[in-house]
Amino acid sequence: MKKKATISRREIASAAGVSPSTVSRALAGSPLIPEATKRKIERIAKRFGYVPSDLARSFYQKKSFRLGLVIPFSMSEGRVRAVPSEYFSKVLYGAVGAAKAARYSVTVITDDGLSARDLEREVLSHAVDGFIFLGGRIGDTRYDELHSRTVPFVLVHHYVPGKPFISVDTDSESGMRELFAYFREKSVRVLGFLNGGESFVNAVDRTRLFSSLAEEFGFTVMRSVDGDFSRTSGRNAASHFLGAPFPDAIVCANDRMAFGLIEAFKRENVAIPADVRVTGFDNQDVSTLLTPALTTIDNPLYDIGALAAKKLIHRIRGEEVASEQLPSRLIVRESA
Amino acid sequence: MKKKATISRREIASAAGVSPSTVSRALAGSPLIPEATKRKIERIAKRFGYVPSDLARSFYQKKSFRLGLVIPFSMSEGRVRAVPSEYFSKVLYGAVGAAKAARYSVTVITDDGLSARDLEREVLSHAVDGFIFLGGRIGDTRYDELHSRTVPFVLVHHYVPGKPFISVDTDSESGMRELFAYFREKSVRVLGFLNGGESFVNAVDRTRLFSSLAEEFGFTVMRSVDGDFSRTSGRNAASHFLGAPFPDAIVCANDRMAFGLIEAFKRENVAIPADVRVTGFDNQDVSTLLTPALTTIDNPLYDIGALAAKKLIHRIRGEEVASEQLPSRLIVRESA
DNA sequence: CTGAAAGCGCTTACAG
DNA sequence: CTGAAAGCGCTTACAG
Numbered sequence: 001m002k003k004k005a006t007i008s009r010r011e012i013a014s015a016a017g018v019s020p021s022t023v024s025r026a027l028a029g030s031p032l033i034p035e036a037t038k039r040k041i042e043r044i045a046k047r048f049g050y051v052p053s054d055l056a057r058s059f060y061q062k063k064s065f066r067l068g069l070v071i072p073f074s075m076s077e078g079r080v081r082a083v084p085s086e087y088f089s090k091v092l093y094g095a096v097g098a099a100k101a102a103r104y105s106v107t108v109i110t111d112d113g114l115s116a117r118d119l120e121r122e123v124l125s126h127a128v129d130g131f132i133f134l135g136g137r138i139g140d141t142r143y144d145e146l147h148s149r150t151v152p153f154v155l156v157h158h159y160v161p162g163k164p165f166i167s168v169d170t171d172s173e174s175g176m177r178e179l180f181a182y183f184r185e186k187s188v189r190v191l192g193f194l195n196g197g198e199s200f201v202n203a204v205d206r207t208r209l210f211s212s213l214a215e216e217f218g219f220t221v222m223r224s225v226d227g228d229f230s231r232t233s234g235r236n237a238a239s240h241f242l243g244a245p246f247p248d249a250i251v252c253a254n255d256r257m258a259f260g261l262i263e264a265f266k267r268e269n270v271a272i273p274a275d276v277r278v279t280g281f282d283n284q285d286v287s288t289l290l291t292p293a294l295t296t297i298d299n300p301l302y303d304i305g306a307l308a309a310k311k312l313i314h315r316i317r318g319e320e321v322a323s324e325q326l327p328s329r330l331i332v333r334e335s336a
Numbered sequence: 337m338k339k340k341a342t343i344s345r346r347e348i349a350s351a352a353g354v355s356p357s358t359v360s361r362a363l364a365g366s367p368l369i370p371e372a373t374k375r376k377i378e379r380i381a382k383r384f385g386y387v388p389s390d391l392a393r394s395f396y397q398k399k400s401f402r403l404g405l406v407i408p409f410s411m412s413e414g415r416v417r418a419v420p421s422e423y424f425s426k427v428l429y430g431a432v433g434a435a436k437a438a439r440y441s442v443t444v445i446t447d448d449g450l451s452a453r454d455l456e457r458e459v460l461s462h463a464v465d466g467f468i469f470l471g472g473r474i475g476d477t478r479y480d481e482l483h484s485r486t487v488p489f490v491l492v493h494h495y496v497p498g499k500p501f502i503s504v505d506t507d508s509e510s511g512m513r514e515l516f517a518y519f520r521e522k523s524v525r526v527l528g529f530l531n532g533g534e535s536f537v538n539a540v541d542r543t544r545l546f547s548s549l550a551e552e553f554g555f556t557v558m559r560s561v562d563g564d565f566s567r568t569s570g571r572n573a574a575s576h577f578l579g580a581p582f583p584d585a586i587v588c589a590n591d592r593m594a595f596g597l598i599e600a601f602k603r604e605n606v607a608i609p610a611d612v613r614v615t616g617f618d619n620q621d622v623s624t625l626l627t628p629a630l631t632t633i634d635n636p637l638y639d640i641g642a643l644a645a646k647k648l649i650h651r652i653r654g655e656e657v658a659s660e661q662l663p664s665r666l667i668v669r670e671s672a
Numbered sequence: 673c674t675g676a677a678a679g680c681g682c683t684t685a686c687a688g
Numbered sequence: 689c690t691g692a693a694a695g696c697g698c699t700t701a702c703a704g
Binding site for chain 4: 057
């Protein structure tokens with residue numbers, strides 16, 4: 001492979017009457033260089049179309065300035081297993097925006113069963129400087145290993161009890177509390193609940209929260225039905241509420257289940273919210289488009305993604321970083 | 337900044353009784369090194385936990401081995417303007433998978449009005465080696481400039497008539513033709529159409545295709561309503577069909593409009609498909625969950641993403657690359 | 673404030 | 689088949 005040295009930096013230097021070092025310093029914004037010199041060099045660089053190599057900079061600094069966003073993803077027999085796309089996109093957009101502001105970029109890493117070693121290798125090879133984990137399930141043991149090898153990472157929307165891993169999460173309580181206060185105001189007293197199962201930390205949290213708030217507010221929980229966060233499980237849940245007096249409101253642990261439930265109710269001519277109020281959680285984009293528009297709790301996914309990126313960058317820089325929860329809030333629309 | 341040379345490569349070398357050059361060659365899979373030597377070096381490298389620096393390799397080769405996936409994205413006053421998330425995710429997953437197989441990675445670049453110069457700078461600085469453009473609108477003038485500066489890129493789902501830009505697209509005709517054949521079989525003769533407006537190349541294509549196929553099959557087009565690919569526009573379209581005899585089927589230029597239309601029809605107690613058949617285009621994940629499940633045309637987004645990545649990589653390597661269309665196909669469910 | 677020089681960790685042409 | 693050596697384009701400690 002023949003290689004000609006990039007002559008540009010040297011060219012800029014001689015055109016500006018300075019050394020290549022000075023060009024680098026000026027373009028990197030070093031405080032040592034006087035403004036006048038900087039401006040002159042910048043002008044000449046622009047004229048020559050000279051752009052410094054990020055790769056050389058990365059190489060020298062041994063930092064890739066890249067964040068790895070890890071999402072569970074697998075295809076088997078044409079079936080895709082992945083995090084819901086709206087969730088993924090919003091967190092990603094947030095992360096990309098915040099990363100960009102800090103001159104980092106975001107690389108998507110699909111996780112079809114990567115080992116802790118595979119992941120560590122990405123960092124050792126300087127493919128990325130650290131990880132943001134999305135959509136983790138309870139019981140993932142890779143985090144311990146990564147942590148013990150001092151690989152920087154932050155967990156989004158999940159955490160491991162008793163472990164010092166950095167996590168960024170939605171504070172579900174703030175929104176749920178608003179919802180309960182709203183219920184009280186509307187004289188809602190008897191509740192049904194459609195839970196999200198045991199597989200997701202999120203789901204488990206929301207179930208716990210629902211129970212404790214119901215108790216705190218002195219509401220009666222008439223019925224709690226098992227779901228799994230899917231639209232289908234919401235649809236199936238309908239039968240558990242039909243053929244008996246309705247509670248005043250049915251709280252669904254996420255929007256997708258609420259969509260399924262409402263759909264099934266409509267087919268049975270149940271009027272919402274007249275016969276029974278229904279609420280969701282997540283504030284998915286479609287919530288506003290359905291009839292009735294869904295009353296739900298907003299999950300600040302974009303901000304979560306941005307915050308996760310910021311925390312990861314701080315962690316990469318060796319700073320102390322604490323976990324954080326971002327408040328959720330009630331969005332009242334038509335269904336409750 | 338104090339710097340200690342990574343001693344590992346030298347360590348591996350001496351442990352294996354060879355030179356550092358040989359270690360590099362062995363680990364890079366050079367055909368010059370005998371298998372036995374390779375295996376020995378690999379074993380020792382593993383024991384020492386040595387991982388070669390991708391960054392050094394990239395730097396030397398002046399290639400980042402990264403693909404930039406460019407998506408329109410902006411936030412103004414809390415409102416997000418972005419490509420639909422399911423679309424984005426699927427294409428992205430496809431691209432990431434194909435890139436990974438070629439040892440490339442994918443970086444997401446949010447485009448809130450980047451100039452051709454901004455984009456070129458990403459390549460000159462070796463942040464990425466080329467671009468995949470998603471969700472482009474008609475009339476984007478940056479492509480000409482990038483092309484003239486020999487920046488490698490491929491267009492997904494759009495193209496510029498008369499320009500030699502590489503594009504990867506869905507061949508809508510194959511699926512539409514299947515749909516029309518299915519209609520003929522079901523004695524459908526009179527059609528309505530809900531078009532997707534003029535802003536998207538996709539929408540324009542589907543409109544053109546619909547007309548020419550209707551003519552070819554000798555169907556009557558009773559009514560063509562203007563939409564804009566949004567669910568809301570689908571809902572609004574309902575009024576144009578109510579209060580007059582229905583066509584045998586209404587073809588919607590995408591699923592989202594079909595969802596809106598069906599929703600509005602259900603509210604008016606229009607039975608689908610008994611009173612009127614409704615079809616979509618895209619085969620979004622929810623199509624299967626709605627009642628009635630949507631008959632639609634599958635858009636192979638995952639494969640499109642994978643193919644776009646492959647083509648871009650070939651282009652980056654300097655090979656000649658042609659545009660390509662992937663066939664779509666009819667998915668018959670309940671709504672038609 | 674500025675320049676000359678060392679060095680980041682690879683790959684590869686060259687010589688054996 | 690293998691080693692010594694040059695070089696990729698930056699950053700920065702060092703000396704002025």
